Structure formats: structure tokens, C-alpha cells
Amino acid sequence: xxxxxxxxxxxxxxxxxxxxxxxxxxxxxxxxxxxxxxxxxxxxxxxxxxxxxxxxxxxxxxxxxxxxxxxxxxxxxxxxxxxxxxxxxxxxxxxxxxxxxxxxxxxxxxxxxxxxxxxxxxxxxxxxxxxxxxxxxxxxxxxxxxxxxxxxxxxxxxxxxxxxxxxxxxxxxxxxxxxxxxxxxxxxxxxxxxxxxxxxxxxxxxxxxxxxxxxxxxxxxxxxxxxxxxxxxxxxxxxxxxxxxxxxxxxxxxxxxxxxxxxxxxxxxxxxxxxxxxxxxxxxxxxxxxxxxxxxxxxxxxxxxxxxxxxxxxxxxxxxxxxxxxxxxxxxxxxxxxxxxxxxxxxxxxxxxxxxxxxxxxxxxxxxxxxxxxxxxxxxxxxxxxxxxxxxxxxxxxxxxxxxxxxxxxxxxxxxxxxxxxxxxxxxxxxxxxxxxxxxxxxxxxxxxxxxxxxxxxxxxxxxxxxxxxxxxxxxxxxxxxxxxx
Amino acid sequence: xxxxxxxxxxxxxxxxxxxxxxxxxxxxxxxxxxxxxxxxxxxxxxxxxxxxxxxxxxxxxxxxxxxxxxxxxxxxxxxxxxxxxxxxxxxxxxxxxxxxxxxxxxxxxxxxxxxxxxxxxxxxxxxxxxxxxxxxxxxxxxxxxxxxxxxxxxxxxxx
Numbered sequence: 001x002x003x004x005x006x007x008x009x010x011x012x013x014x015x016x017x018x019x020x021x022x023x024x025x026x027x028x029x030x031x032x033x034x035x036x037x038x039x040x041x042x043x044x045x046x047x048x049x050x051x052x053x054x055x056x057x058x059x060x061x062x063x064x065x066x067x068x069x070x071x072x073x074x075x076x077x078x079x080x081x082x083x084x085x086x087x088x089x090x091x092x093x094x095x096x097x098x099x100x101x102x103x104x105x106x107x108x109x110x111x112x113x114x115x116x117x118x119x120x121x122x123x124x125x126x127x128x129x130x131x132x133x134x135x136x137x138x139x140x141x142x143x144x145x146x147x148x149x150x151x152x153x154x155x156x157x158x159x160x161x162x163x164x165x166x167x168x169x170x171x172x173x174x175x176x177x178x179x180x181x182x183x184x185x186x187x188x189x190x191x192x193x194x195x196x197x198x199x200x201x202x203x204x205x206x207x208x209x210x211x212x213x214x215x216x217x218x219x220x221x222x223x224x225x226x227x228x229x230x231x232x233x234x235x236x237x238x239x240x241x242x243x244x245x246x247x248x249x250x251x252x253x254x255x256x257x258x259x260x261x262x263x264x265x266x267x268x269x270x271x272x273x274x275x276x277x278x279x280x281x282x283x284x285x286x287x288x289x290x291x292x293x294x295x296x297x298x299x300x301x302x303x304x305x306x307x308x309x310x311x312x313x314x315x316x317x318x319x320x321x322x323x324x325x326x327x328x329x330x331x332x333x334x335x336x337x338x339x340x341x342x343x344x345x346x347x348x349x350x351x352x353x354x355x356x357x358x359x360x361x362x363x364x365x366x367x368x369x370x371x372x373x374x375x376x377x378x379x380x381x382x383x384x385x386x387x388x389x390x391x392x393x394x395x396x397x398x399x400x401x402x403x404x405x406x407x408x409x410x411x412x413x414x415x416x417x418x419x420x421x422x423x424x425x426x427x428x429x430x431x432x433x434x435x436x437x438x439x440x441x442x443x444x445x446x447x448x449x450x451x452x453x454x455x456x457x458x459x460x461x462x463x464x465x466x467x468x469x470x471x472x473x474x475x476x477x478x479x480x481x482x483x484x485x486x
Numbered sequence: 487x488x489x490x491x492x493x494x495x496x497x498x499x500x501x502x503x504x505x506x507x508x509x510x511x512x513x514x515x516x517x518x519x520x521x522x523x524x525x526x527x528x529x530x531x532x533x534x535x536x537x538x539x540x541x542x543x544x545x546x547x548x549x550x551x552x553x554x555x556x557x558x559x560x561x562x563x564x565x566x567x568x569x570x571x572x573x574x575x576x577x578x579x580x581x582x583x584x585x586x587x588x589x590x591x592x593x594x595x596x597x598x599x600x601x602x603x604x605x606x607x608x609x610x611x612x613x614x615x616x617x618x619x620x621x622x623x624x625x626x627x628x629x630x631x632x633x634x635x636x637x638x639x640x641x642x643x644x645x
Contacts, residue, residue, distance in 0.1 A: 299614055427615035430583040432576070446581075448615040455615025477569040477586045477642075 004106040005064070005129035010050075010057030011102060012128075017049050066127060068141040073113065075125045085125060091115045093274065093299075095139045099265035109135045109267075113142070143255070143269075162252030165326050168313060173244055176293075176314035177237030179285040244313045251327055258311070274298045276449040277421040277458065278311070278331040280320050284414055292317045294324070297451040331420045333406055337399030343440050344462035345395045352391030356383045390414075400445070400460045402474060407447060409458050419458050421449050429472045433465065443468040447475070491565035491572040498604050499562075499622035503555035505600065511547045518543040564620050566634055569642070571611070573618065588642040589613045593635045595628045611635055 025042060056079070064077040073087045097109040109132060113125040130138065168176070245262035256270040279295040286292060294311040315323060325332035360380040367377070394412045401408040405423040410416065430446040437443055443465040448455045460468070518539040526536035557577045565572045571590070573583045593611040601607060607628035609620040623631060 426586075427589050427613040428583050428585040428618065430581050432579050432581040434579050438580075448613070450614030455613075472582075472584060476584060477588060 004103070004108045005127075006054075006057040006061040007106075008057075008100075008102055008110075008128045009060050010053040013053035013056055014050055017053070064127070066125075066138075068138070073125065073142060075127075087113065087115060087124060089142055092142055094269045094271065095142055096269060097135055097265075097267045099261075099267075101263050103129060104263075104265065107132065111135050111138060139269075162250040162255075162257055163326075164248060164250040166249050166312060166315065166323055168244060168247035172314050173241055173247070174237060175291070176244060177240030178233070179283060179289070179291065179314075180236050180240050240313075244310075247313055249312050249323075249327060256311075256327055270296065270298055272328060272330075275328055275331070276425045276451060277419055277456070278324060278328060279420075280317070280418040282317065282416040282418075286314075287416060290317045291315070292320055294320060296328070297449055297456055299450040330422055331406070333403050333408060333420060335401040335403045335408055337401050337408065337410055338463075338467070340395060340398050340460075340462055341442070341464050344398075344442055345392070347436070347440070347442070347462050348395035348398075349388050349391035352394060353384060353387045356380065356387045359383065398460065398462075400463065400471070402471060407458065407471070407475060409460050411459065411461070421447060421458055423475045425449055426475055427455060429475055431465070431468045431472055437462065437465075441465050445471055491563040491574055493564050493566075495559060495562050495564075495620075495622045496606055496624045496627070497559070498606060498624070500555045500559045502600060502604050502606060502622060503558065504551045507550040507554065508547065511543070511550055515540075515543050515547065562621075566631060566638065568638065571618070571635065573620065583618070585611070585613060585618055586642075587635065587638045590635060590639045593632045593639070595625075595632045597625070609635070 025045075028038070028042070059079045060077070063079050063082070064075075066073070066075045068074070068089070071089050073089060073092065075085045075087075077083060093114045096112045096114070098112065099109050103109060106129070108129040111127045111130050115124045242262050244260050246265075247260040248258070250257045250259075254272045256272060258266075258268045258270065260266055275296050275298050277297040279297070280292050281295055282292045291314055293313055294315065295309050296311045297309065311327065312323060321332050321334050360377065363380045364377050367379075397410060397412040397416050399410045407421050407423070407426070408418065409421075410418045427448040427450055429448075432444040432446060433442070440462075441464060442462045445460040445463060445468040447458045449458060450456075522536050522538070522540045525531045525539075526533060529536075554577060558575075561575055561577060561580065563574045569587055571585045571587065573581075573585070575581060575583075591612050591614065593609065595607050595609050597607045601622070605625050606622045607625045609623060609628050609631050610617050612618075620628075620631065
């Protein structure tokens with residue numbers, strides 16, 4: 001491993017220790033007062049931890065060796081308890097590289113090796129610091145790919161190598177953040193943060209802030225709410241910029257490469273053969289502008305499912321097919337969809353309205369008890385309208401198509417999602433009927449694809465029963481012409 | 487879609503499910519008795535009102551022990567075809583599932599302590615998307631089904 005590995009391991013150890021010690025440390029400081037002696041004591045503790053961590057880092061670095069031989073990747077490590085791990089090359093799912101801030105400073109990368117059966121959060125093998133060249137050599141040894149490698153370094157994108165399919169422009173990056181719909185997440189983060197601040201600061205301090213900021217009238221309350229919303233929105237944009245900056249999708253042979261990240265650079269590999277399904281996600285904020293995000297379900301790729309499965313964060317909807325035909329041609333289809341029968345509409349509307357219908361008696365009861373009136377009923381009616389609208393939208397957007405070997409399904413929960421799956425990747429197909437569906441001659445079609453450690457369902461709810469049965473039949477194994485099995 | 491799958495589960499399954507459902511409902515019954523007792527003694531409600539939770543839970547038990555196992559058993563069918571495993575199950579939501587043998591990665595049989603008493607056993611087969619089960623087969627049949635699935639899976643792989 002690259003000598004910088006010592007430093008990185010040491011920094012990590014220090015970080016972990018500080019994480020564990022910061023609260024007792026603060027408590028200690030607070031109880032003793034900020035005298036010179038206590039401060040010195042804390043500093044001394046810090047120095048001791050750092051020195052120990054540095055020694056530990058050196059020892060670990062000396063103990064870690066790796067190599068590829070005899071068709072397997074070997075990793076030896078461990079200071080006190082020695083361990084040796086062997087991963088057969090054909091089991092390797094992906095070789096990803098991550099470049100944190102420290103690693104970028106020293107021009108090294110962390111290499112993570114994942115296997116199909118791994119699961120869990122940790123990669124099966126991880127090397128915290130390799131030179132760029134060494135990482136590239138290792139990757140080529142493991143994946144056995146000929147041709148030029150992909151350089152996870154700055155500035156030399158023009159080098160021969162994988163074909164860049166699309167990169168995210170700065171403008172699109174900000175649009176992606178602005179329309180990400182992560183405002184809700186950011187809002188809850190703010191709520192949590194304000195809670196923690198409440199806990200951390202003394203009561204009088206909080207009181208002072210509250211009294212200065214306290215809404216004196218309704219207009220200032222609205223202003224405050226707007227300010228919080230704006231802040232949340234900026235946070236959402238910031239989060240997107242951090243993780244998606246410089247997003248580049250490229251392909252070389254049977255591998256897709258995804259590179260992204262502003263401070264921490266990540267490069268992920270997706271073998272085309274592992275892609276189980278492709279999704280075009282049109283968020284509510286994006287659909288009106290004809291924008292969408294591309295996602296892939298790939299097998300044995302468990303950790304941070306959210307981001308690692310983003311194939312491209314933002315692109316015009318019409319270009320999705322063109323991008324897919326270059327990135328994953330197997331999934332590049334956009335056939336006209338079969339609509340659901342009209343009799344499914346009332347089931348869709350009813351399902352969407354059901355939560356509100358449950359809410360009605362509760363609201364009526366609350367308003368009757370608290371306000372001595374049944375005005376809550378009006379509020380409930382107000383909620384009912386959007387719920388019904390959502391149900392209608394879900395019905396209108398639902399559809400399916402079979403083209404050759406592919407099943408295409410479109411549905412909406414909030415965002416509109418079009419899923420493309422191939423027959424050979426379907427792990428099972430089901431037709432499910434409730435008594436109500438049976439009465440209407442409807443059924444739910446459910447096909448399972450592998451995703452991460454488990455499975456994901458691709459569903460069409462309330463299509464005609466005969467159609468569901470016919471689809472299940474047509475997506476069955478072909479005994480005459482068996483293809484390569486997944 | 488082809489005709490219903492041909493095979494049924496072992497008839498002893500009904501008895502086993504009655505026992506497991508009864509055991510599953512016992513905590514609920516104890517809870518209901520406690521609530522009823524509290525309503526009667528502490529809140530001092532009239533006996534018929536206080537007994538209501540217990541009555542409701544007893545009705546649920548009759549349903550879970552008397553009715554459901556029979557319905558469930560009647561619906562449960564399976565068949566191992568040369569290319570696919572065909573499953574039909576569900577009392578309210580009736581589902582019919584086809585799993586291609588070529589997608590099956592491995593097969594287990596399992597036996598819980600109660601199942602052992604009845605000589606029953608569950609076949610579990612795994613695809614990349616997770617496990618599927620055929621529960622409550624008599625142990626020799628379960629072993630047969632397991633071996634047949636694994637044999638057919640191997641054949642499919644060689645194609």
C-alpha cells in the first residue's frame with residue numbers, strides 16, 4: 001500500500017476516538033471550568049491519542065499487503081490478530097474507488113472491492129491508500145479488462161479510455177439540487193438540529209434567541225417559515241452539489257463507470273451483466289419541465305443504495321432512451337404503454353383517498369371536543385380533493401408494455417417511475433387477486449428482480465386479469481432457445 | 487396461465503397451523519383478560535362491557551384456529567414443473583407465483599420443533615431476490631421435492 005495509508009489510518013483512528021470522547025471531554029471541561037490546567041490536560045490527552053494513533057497507523061500499514069495470484073485476490077492484514085482473505089476473481093462484483101479530502105491532497109485513492117454475496121455495509125476488502133497507477137493496475141488485474149483504464153484523477157478526462165456518455169453540467173447540477181425534492185429531508189434535519197441545539201445551549205441563551213426571533217405577528221411568522229423553507233432548499237441544493245458535482249457516466253466494454261463528488265471523489269463500476277432493471281424517475285418538481293433521473297437496480301450492491309444506483313441524476317426525459325442505448329442498450333426501449341381498464345379507476349381513487357377517510361372521523365372528533373364545532377370536517381374535505389386527484393393521476397400514469405424480452409411498467413406513487421426489466425432477469429412472476437379485484441376481473445402483476453442483497457418488486461396494480469396471466473405466461477422460460485442464464 | 491398446480495400440502499398442516507395460531511393468539515388473550523379485569527375492578531364498568539375485549543379476542547381465536555387453517559390449506563398448492571416452480575397461496579389475497587428453475591440458487595429443507603413432532607418439514611428455495619417457501623410437507627416428500635428442485639436447477643443451468 002501507499003505510505004499515505006499510515007496517515008489515513010491514523011487520522012481515522014483519531015477521528016473515531018474524538019467522536020467517542022468529545023461529549024465526556026466537554027462535560028469534563030464544563031465541570032472543571034476553563035482553567036489553564038484543565039485545558040492543558042485536555043491538550044495532553046489529545047497529543048497522547050494522536051501519537052498512539054500514529055503508531056497504530058504505521059503498524060497497520062506494515063501489516064497490510066495485497067496481491068492477485070492464482071485467480072484470486074489476497075488481502076493480508078491485522079496487527080495483533082493476523083487475517084488473510086482470499087476472494088476468487090469471478091466473485092468480485094465491483095472495484096470502486098473513493099477519494100476523500102486527505103486522499104486527494106496526497107493523490108491516492110481508496111479501493112473497495114465488493115462481492116456479489118457480500119451484503120452488509122462494509123466492502124469485502126478495502127485498501128485505504130493506493131497510488132492512482134497501482135489502483136488502476138489492480139483493477140485491471142481483477143477485472144481482466146483490456147484496453148485503457150479509467151483515471152480517477154483530476155483534469156485528464158480527454159485521455160483515451162472509456163467513452164464518456166454524458167457528464168452533468170454545472171447548470172444541470174444546480175437544477176438537480178433545486179428540484180431534488182429533498183427539501184423534506186432537509187427540513188427534518190433542521191428540526192433535529194434545532195432540537196440538539198436546544199439541548200446543547202443553556203436555557204437563557206435559547207430564550208434570548210426565541211424572544212428576538214419570536215413571531216410578533218402572523219406576517220413575521222410567515223416570513224420565518226419562508227426563511228426556514230428557503231434554508232432547507234439551499235441545504236438540499238448543497239447536498240446535491242456535494243454528492244453529484246462532476247457526475248460523469250462512461251462506458252468501456254461491459255463496464256459502466258460512474259464518477260461523482262465535489263470533496264470526496266467516488267468512482268463506481270457497474271458491470272453491465274449485473275444490471276437487473278433500469279428506472280426513469282420523474283419527480284413531481286421535474287416532470288413539468290420534462291426532466292428525469294435514471295436509476296439502475298443491480299444485484300449484490302448493497303451499501304448506500306440511494307446514490308450508488310443513480311445512473312444519471314438529471315437529464316431531459318426525451319434523452320433518456322438515447323443515453324440508455326449507449327449505456328445499457330438492453331434496456332433502451334420506450335414502447336407505447338397499455339392503459340389500465342376503466343374499472344380500475346375507482347379502485348385507484350379509493351386507495352388514494354383511504355388514509356384521508358380514516359382521518360375524517362379523527363379530525364371531526366378533535367374539532368368537536370376542542371373547538372365545540374365540526375369545522376374539522378371541512379378541513380378533511382379540503383384534504384380529500386388532492387388525495388382524489390393523486391389517485392386519478394396514478395391511474396392515468398399507470399401502464400405496461402411487453403416488447404420482445406422486456407417488461408416495461410410505469411407507475412406513480414408521488415414521482416412517476418418507468419421501469420424496464422428483461423425476461424432473463426426476472427426472479428419470479430406473480431398474479432395476486434383480492435376478493436374485490438376478483439369481482440371486477442382485475443389482478444395485480446408482480447415481478448421480482450434482484451437488487452442489492454434482496455429483491456425489488458415491479459408491480460402493475462389492477463390490470464385486467466387475463467392480461468396479467470398472459471404477461472406471466474409470456475415472460476416464462478423459453479425451453480426452445482435458452483439464453484445465457486442470469 | 488396453465489391449470490392450477492397439482493400438489494397439496496400434507497393434511498397434518500391444518501392441525502399444526504391450529505396449534506401455532508392458538509399459541510400466537512395466547513398473549514393477546516392474556517392482554518384482553520387483563521384489560522377486562524381492569525375495566526371491571528378498577529374502572530368499575532358493568533360486566534358485559536368489561537368482558538367485551540375478551541369476547542372479541544375469543545372470536546378472533548375461533549377465526550384463527552377454526553376457520554383460517556382450513557381455508558389456507560385448501561388454497562395452498564404447488565407443482566414442480568420441468569422449467570418452473572408453480573405456487574398458489576393466500577386466503578384473502580390469492581397469489582400465483584412462478585419461479586423459473588434456472589433462477590434458483592439453492593434449496594433447503596427446514597424443520598421447527600413443532601414440525602418435528604408432526605413429521606413435517608418446509609422446503610425453502612432461494613433466488614437472487616430472496617427466499618420462497620413450500621411449508622408443511624411430510625418430511626420424506628419435502629426431501630424428495632428438495633432433491634428434485636436441485637436436480638432440475640442443475641439441468642437448467644447446463645442448457
